[in-house]
Amino acid sequence: MPPSLAAPIAPIAAHELLVFLLQVGILLMLAVSLGRLAARFGMPAVVGELSVGVILGPSLLAWAAPGVYGWLFPAVPEQYHLLDAVGQIGVLLLVGLTGMHMDMGLVRRRGGTAAGVSIGGLVIPLALGIGAGFVLPKALIPEGTDVTVFALFMGVAMCVSAIPVIAKTLMDMNLLHRNIGQLTLTAGMIDDAFGWFMLSIVSAMAVNAVSTATVLTSFAYLVAIIVFALTLGRPLVRHTLRLAARSDEPGPTVAAAAVLVILAGAGTHALGLEAVFGAFICGILITTAGKVDPTKLAPLRTVVLSGFAPIFFATAGLRMDLTALARPEVLLAGLAILAIAIIGKFLGAYAGARLSRLNRWEALALGAGLNARGVIEVVVAMVGLRLGILSVEAYTIVILVAIVTSLMAPPILRLAMAKVEQTSEERIREAEHQAWTRQPVGGADPIV
Numbered sequence: 001m002p003p004s005l006a007a008p009i010a011p012i013a014a015h016e017l018l019v020f021l022l023q024v025g026i027l028l029m030l031a032v033s034l035g036r037l038a039a040r041f042g043m044p045a046v047v048g049e050l051s052v053g054v055i056l057g058p059s060l061l062a063w064a065a066p067g068v069y070g071w072l073f074p075a076v077p078e079q080y081h082l083l084d085a086v087g088q089i090g091v092l093l094l095v096g097l098t099g100m101h102m103d104m105g106l107v108r109r110r111g112g113t114a115a116g117v118s119i120g121g122l123v124i125p126l127a128l129g130i131g132a133g134f135v136l137p138k139a140l141i142p143e144g145t146d147v148t149v150f151a152l153f154m155g156v157a158m159c160v161s162a163i164p165v166i167a168k169t170l171m172d173m174n175l176l177h178r179n180i181g182q183l184t185l186t187a188g189m190i191d192d193a194f195g196w197f198m199l200s201i202v203s204a205m206a207v208n209a210v211s212t213a214t215v216l217t218s219f220a221y222l223v224a225i226i227v228f229a230l231t232l233g234r235p236l237v238r239h240t241l242r243l244a245a246r247s248d249e250p251g252p253t254v255a256a257a258a259v260l261v262i263l264a265g266a267g268t269h270a271l272g273l274e275a276v277f278g279a280f281i282c283g284i285l286i287t288t289a290g291k292v293d294p295t296k297l298a299p300l301r302t303v304v305l306s307g308f309a310p311i312f313f314a315t316a317g318l319r320m321d322l323t324a325l326a327r328p329e330v331l332l333a334g335l336a337i338l339a340i341a342i343i344g345k346f347l348g349a350y351a352g353a354r355l356s357r358l359n360r361w362e363a364l365a366l367g368a369g370l371n372a373r374g375v376i377e378v379v380v381a382m383v384g385l386r387l388g389i390l391s392v393e394a395y396t397i398v399i400l401v402a403i404v405t406s407l408m409a410p411p412i413l414r415l416a417m418a419k420v421e422q423t424s425e426e427r428i429r430e431a432e433h434q435a436w437t438r439q440p441v442g443g444a445d446p447i448v
Contacts, residue, residue, distance in 0.1 A: 020082045022072065024311060027052060027083075031310035039172070043410050046168040049310045050406060053317015063323060073318060080318075087315040089262070090308030092279040096261030097304050098167035099283020100297065101176050102185060113356040114183050118190035120352025121370045122159050125344030126198075129158030132340050136333055140394045145206075152202045153389045157398050158341050160195035161188040162376035163276065165406050166369055168309060173410065175417060179425070180362055184369035187349070189280060192376065196274040197222060199380060206387045221271040229281050234289035237282070241292050253296040257286055316378050320403075324396040334397040341401045342408070345371040361419040368412035377402035 012020075034048030054060065062069040073079075133151025141150050166188050170176040176185075200218045237260060244256035261279045268278030286292060325331050346367040353363035381398040384390035390398065 016079060016082075019072065019074065019079060023083055024086065026072070027056070027314040028307065028311050030056070031314040032306070035310060043407075045172050045310075046165060046313055047407060047410065049313035050165075050317055050403065052314035054320055054322065054403075055317075056314075057318040058321040059317075059323060083315050083318075086308070087312040088275070090304070090312035092262055092265045092275060093258060093300070093304045094167060094309045094312070095163055095276045096257070096264075096279040096283035096286070097301060098163060098185060099280040099285075100257075100287045102182065102284050102287070104284060104288050111186070113353075113358065114186035115190065116356040117183065117349050117352040117366050117370070118187040118194075120348035120350075120355070121161070121187060121345055121367075122191055122194055122348065124348035124351075125158040125341065126155045128340045128344040129155035132158075132337060136337075136394075137329060139329065140333060140391055140397075142388050142391045145389055149202060149205050150389055150394075152198075152205070153384050154337075156195055156198045156202055157377060157380050157384070157401070158337075158344055159191065159198075160373060160376055160380060161191045161345075161370045162373050162402075162406070163188050163192055163280065165372045165376070166409075168305075168313070169372060169406075169409055169413070170369070171305065173413060173417075175413065178417065178420075179423065180365045180369070180417065180420065184366055187366065188370055191370065192274070193222065193277060195376075195380070196277060199383065200272060202389070203383060203387055206389050218272065221273060225268060225271070225273070225278065225281065229285060233281075233285055237285040238289045238291070241286065245292065245296070250296040250299050253292060254300045257292070257297060257300060260286065319382065320378070320399045321392070321396060322399070324393055325400065327393070330393045330396065333393075334400045337397050338401050338404055341373070342371060342405060345405075359420075361416045365413055365416035365420065368409050368416060371405050372409040373402045373405045377405075 030052045031049040034052055035045030036048070038048030039045050130151045133154035134147065141147060163185065166184060170181045170184070175181040197218055201215055240256050240260060241253065244252040261282045264278035264282035265275035269275040325334060349367040349370045350363045353366045354360070358366070377398060381390060381395050385395045
């Protein structure tokens with residue numbers, strides 16, 4: 001039967017729609033409330049937003065009130081997919097917004113420093129994670145899973161950073177304009193690009209035997225994306241935003257930027273790479289090639305940071321089940337992996353920063369920022385669980401690392417950055433960033 005003669009697909013049922021609307025409304029309400037509560041205690045809002053999913057998920061609500069949890073979050077894939085879709089839009093726009101704030105002049109001038117920090121933050125935790133994977137109790141490894149694949153996966157999980165969490169933390173703490181903030185994002189981007197590349201290889205090993213062709217294809221796609229961005233991508237973004245800027249209203253510019261970021265994410269996802277990588281590259285192009293007026297993108301920043309991002313961070317916690325940590329063997333293994341993750345990332349980033357001639361406080365700040373694993377680690381863990389590489393217990397341990405490292409970053413960053421003087425270059429960049437919120441320099445950010 002031709003598609004035009006097929007029966008129309010029924011719209012979402014009334015009950016499913018009601019549940020979805022309640023989910024979004026409750027998650028957003030609690031994320032904003034707990035985010036502001038966290039800010040009152042000197043923590044970034046993202047800390048409170050991440051805790052919402054833990055409170056409403058299997059870790060607490062499902063245990064305290066299973067009936068309420070079962071009604072509000074029914075174990076129906078389609079219902080979860082609705083929330084996932086909203087969350088994915090949020091994370092793509094957040095990462096795109098982060099790219100728009102990148103100072104590429106600084107990246108070009110200090111690219112060697114960022115690369116040094118990134119290499120240190122990759123090699124040491126990767127090696128420690130692989131070693132830990134070989135010595136963890138066999139009970140944590142799913143039956144039939146190759147120990148080498150499990151160990152490699154643990155190495156990947158230990159070496160990634162979380163650009164969305166790092167970005168939100170830096171924004172909440174008003175550190176995005178600082179040189180350390182820019183270097184942290186640049187090193188984090190390198191870390192994540194390598195992490196997603198390694199994840200694709202390990203995932204292929206879990207499903208099929210890895211081959212040289214698999215590795216070369218993934219690497220070729222990564223290079224092709226960068227080449228496309230530097231050649232065809234730049235004029236495409238410039239022309240699109242120039243057309244949108246003909247209107248005096250910010251609406252067309254906001255819509256054009258959002259479309260570009262989402263389609264860029266779709267492009268990298270279609271190639272088998274992570275969608276956030278494409279969104280980040282597109283965000284950089286919007287402010288470098290597009291030369292857009294920052295004040296016209298201020299509404300996008302408000303909507304993303306006040307709406308989409310809180311929903312995304314809250315949703316990320318709904319699949320976490322921390323009750324597994326009540327088992328002593330899981331708890332002990334989790335504490336060991338947590339220590340390895342923290343020490344490896346801090347030691348690697350600190351060593352790379354010191355070798356790049358940064359002072360100890362700058363090196364400490366970089367280590368704290370890159371140590372935040374956040375929801376990227378959650379995504380990695382979910383891939384491992386889906387492919388059967390991780391058991392439920394091992395998945396819970398990786399989630400523990402994601403939560404604790406994200407909570408650690410803000411106080412250490414605050415302590416270290418208090419010892420780093422602000423430069424004149426950073427003050428100029430701060431003035432440019434303030435244009436996004438339409439406030440004078442020194443005004444309070446309404447998002448925090």
